[in-house]
Amino acid sequence: MMTIRGAAYVAGIYEHPRRDIPDRTLFEIHTEVALGALADAGLTMSDVDAVFCDGTAGFGPLSLVEHFGIHPSYFDSTETGGSSYLAHVGHAAAAIAAGKCSVALITLAGKPRTGRSVVSYAQGPETGFESGWGVSGAPHTYALAAQRHMYEFGTTSAQLAEIKVAASIHAQYNPNAYLPYAVTVEDVLNSPLVADPLHRLDCCVVTDGGGALVVVSPAVARSLGRTSAKILGHGEAVKHTSNGGIDLTYTGAVWSGPRAFAEAGVSVADIKYASIYDSFTITVLQTIEDLGFCKKGQGGKFVMDGGLVAPFGKLPFNTDGGGLCNNHPSNRGGVTKVIEAVRQMRGEAHPAVQVPNCQISLAHGTGGSLGSKHGSVTLILGQEDA
Amino acid sequence: MLPAPAPVINSTTAEFWKATTEGRFILQRCDACDIVLWFPRRNCPKCWTEDVSTFDAQQTGTVYSFTVVRKGKGAFQNAGPFVIAYVELADGPRIMTNIVDCDIDALHVGMPVEMVFHDTGEGSALYRFRPLSA
Numbered sequence: 001m002m003t004i005r006g007a008a009y010v011a012g013i014y015e016h017p018r019r020d021i022p023d024r025t026l027f028e029i030h031t032e033v034a035l036g037a038l039a040d041a042g043l044t045m046s047d048v049d050a051v052f053c054d055g056t057a058g059f060g061p062l063s064l065v066e067h068f069g070i071h072p073s074y075f076d077s078t079e080t081g082g083s084s085y086l087a088h089v090g091h092a093a094a095a096i097a098a099g100k101c102s103v104a105l106i107t108l109a110g111k112p113r114t115g116r117s118v119v120s121y122a123q124g125p126e127t128g129f130e131s132g133w134g135v136s137g138a139p140h141t142y143a144l145a146a147q148r149h150m151y152e153f154g155t156t157s158a159q160l161a162e163i164k165v166a167a168s169i170h171a172q173y174n175p176n177a178y179l180p181y182a183v184t185v186e187d188v189l190n191s192p193l194v195a196d197p198l199h200r201l202d203c204c205v206v207t208d209g210g211g212a213l214v215v216v217s218p219a220v221a222r223s224l225g226r227t228s229a230k231i232l233g234h235g236e237a238v239k240h241t242s243n244g245g246i247d248l249t250y251t252g253a254v255w256s257g258p259r260a261f262a263e264a265g266v267s268v269a270d271i272k273y274a275s276i277y278d279s280f281t282i283t284v285l286q287t288i289e290d291l292g293f294c295k296k297g298q299g300g301k302f303v304m305d306g307g308l309v310a311p312f313g314k315l316p317f318n319t320d321g322g323g324l325c326n327n328h329p330s331n332r333g334g335v336t337k338v339i340e341a342v343r344q345m346r347g348e349a350h351p352a353v354q355v356p357n358c359q360i361s362l363a364h365g366t367g368g369s370l371g372s373k374h375g376s377v378t379l380i381l382g383q384e385d386a
Numbered sequence: 387m388l389p390a391p392a393p394v395i396n397s398t399t400a401e402f403w404k405a406t407t408e409g410r411f412i413l414q415r416c417d418a419c420d421i422v423l424w425f426p427r428r429n430c431p432k433c434w435t436e437d438v439s440t441f442d443a444q445q446t447g448t449v450y451s452f453t454v455v456r457k458g459k460g461a462f463q464n465a466g467p468f469v470i471a472y473v474e475l476a477d478g479p480r481i482m483t484n485i486v487d488c489d490i491d492a493l494h495v496g497m498p499v500e501m502v503f504h505d506t507g508e509g510s511a512l513y514r515f516r517p518l519s520a
Contacts, residue, residue, distance in 0.1 A: 123394055125398070125425065125427060126425055127393075127394045128393035128394045128395060128396075128399055128403070128425075129393075129424075129425040129481070129482065130482050131393070131394070132390075132391055132392075132393045132512055133470050133482055133483060133484050133512075134388070134389075134455055134458045134461075134462035134465065134468055134470060134484065135470060135482075136455075136458055136459035136460060136462065137459070140453060140455055140470055141470075143453035144451045144452070144453050144470065144471070144472060145451070147451045147452060147453060147495065148450065148451035148495065151451070151495040151496075192456065193454070193456050194455075194456060195453040195454065195455050195456065195470075196453050196454040196456075197453075198453075241480075243421070243423060243424060243431045243432070243479075244422065244423070244424030244425075244475075244478065244479025244480055244481065245479070245480065246472065246480050248450075248451055248472070372482070
């Protein structure tokens with residue numbers, strides 16, 4: 001069976017340093033992050049032969065390619081919310097393995113703070129049945145998942161708060177972080193309830209910004225002076241309401257995780273660092289259970305006592321401060337998940353949170369809602385010689 | 387009363403929403419594989435036949451999960467704290483809805499509830515739930 005293991009490398013990364021960008025358009029931010037990631041790889045726009053973007057960039061690849069002024073031989077606009085960019089990495093690797101392209105550019109840009117924040121989708125068949133109830137923000141449906149997890153497994157608000165605390169400990173080393181300071185469990189519990197049981201500090205930040213990734217063939221990677229991260233495995237899945245049978249206690253990671261681990265030929269014990277999508281604290285808790293870092297229902301215990309704190313916790317996570325504290329550009333955190341994992345593999349995370357000998361890492365995205373349907377994507381990355 | 391904004395209605399869901407104005411909550415059942423469908427569809431999502439029929443569902447259930455939204459937006463901006471929930475119907479499906487006429491502090495997973503209808507004034511009524519009267 002053909003796999004993407006070792007068929008492609010992440011050679012360039014760039015995270016926009018700003019969190020409020022009133023003076024640039026959406027497409028200008030796409031260009032800025034694209035040029036940043038290409039420069040990081042030692043490539044230029046003229047080297048790009050594949051473009052990947054989400055469904056918010058105008059007419060997708062048509063608008064973006066015209067804006068960039070290039071003529072790629074491959075494009076993909078898979079739209080699964082915040083997990084889109086992890087899917088793009090997997091799809092780019094598959095396209096490179098199939099010989100369709102050799103330098104794939106993945107960009108994300110958005111301005112929920114200073115520009116248009118609402119992404120409009122065509123009405124789906126569920127529209128009349130998942131609206132009308134006053135659902136006006138992601139916290140409302142994620143809260144439903146948190147409440148049920150608490151009911152079934154005894155998970156507590158203090159345990160969820162530990163996830164924010166760990167992210168905030170990391171964020172204090174990131175001068176670009178939107179919330180660059182440490183918070184306590186009490187700070188989280190004392191912040192206003194948004195949608196029970198989720199408090200304001202259980203939620204990610206809202207930031208303008210963007211990021212970009214450059215995925216290249218092994219031959220291109222070898223030609224570059226920069227250290228790349230080897231793509232070892234990729235898995236994706238959609239979890240939905242299953243014809244009225246929704247179970248709010250697990251995520252699509254129960255399917256995407258095993259697919260990625262199998263392709264990579266590694267197990268959870270091999271993962272030294274994990275970027276776990278953190279739209280909300282509950283998103284992290286359910287995901288680490290579903291990926292197998294602990295048993296179902298034990299996530300609350302797992303995250304206590306600094307379990308997620310780098311560099312020496314059981315599972316160092318989100319060392320940039322994550323979506324919870326650093327950056328959630330365009331209300332989508334997927335691209336920053338890959339970026340920080342690559343920093344860890346290169347040994348370029350902040351020294352205070354750099355995981356020693358970080359040979360293999362995982363990046364996971366959750367886009368959509370835990371409370372209805374979402375796209376889950378798991379990537380496993382290794383150092384160049386992994 | 388909680389605002390009752392009219393839902394989007396299309397050719398597939400028109401029959402369902404018309405029934406709500408008569409105080410009826412109809413579900414579909416696949417005639418071929420006998421499963422109950424939620425939400426209304428033309429094709430069974432298990433065997434994809436169009437041979438689906440409707441029946442009047444029981445209007446009771448239990449709270450599967452819930453959240454108290456502390457401040458709504460749009461039509462719900464001035465609603466005060468309100469409850470969004472999934473209710474597991476006696477006929478099976480877990481459906482998104484609101485819980486109304488309840489003591490928020492007494493609300494809990496597993497609570498028995500019964501359906502009420504809130505007319506939107508536009509040819510439909512929202513199906514919501516209140517604690518089952520003893």
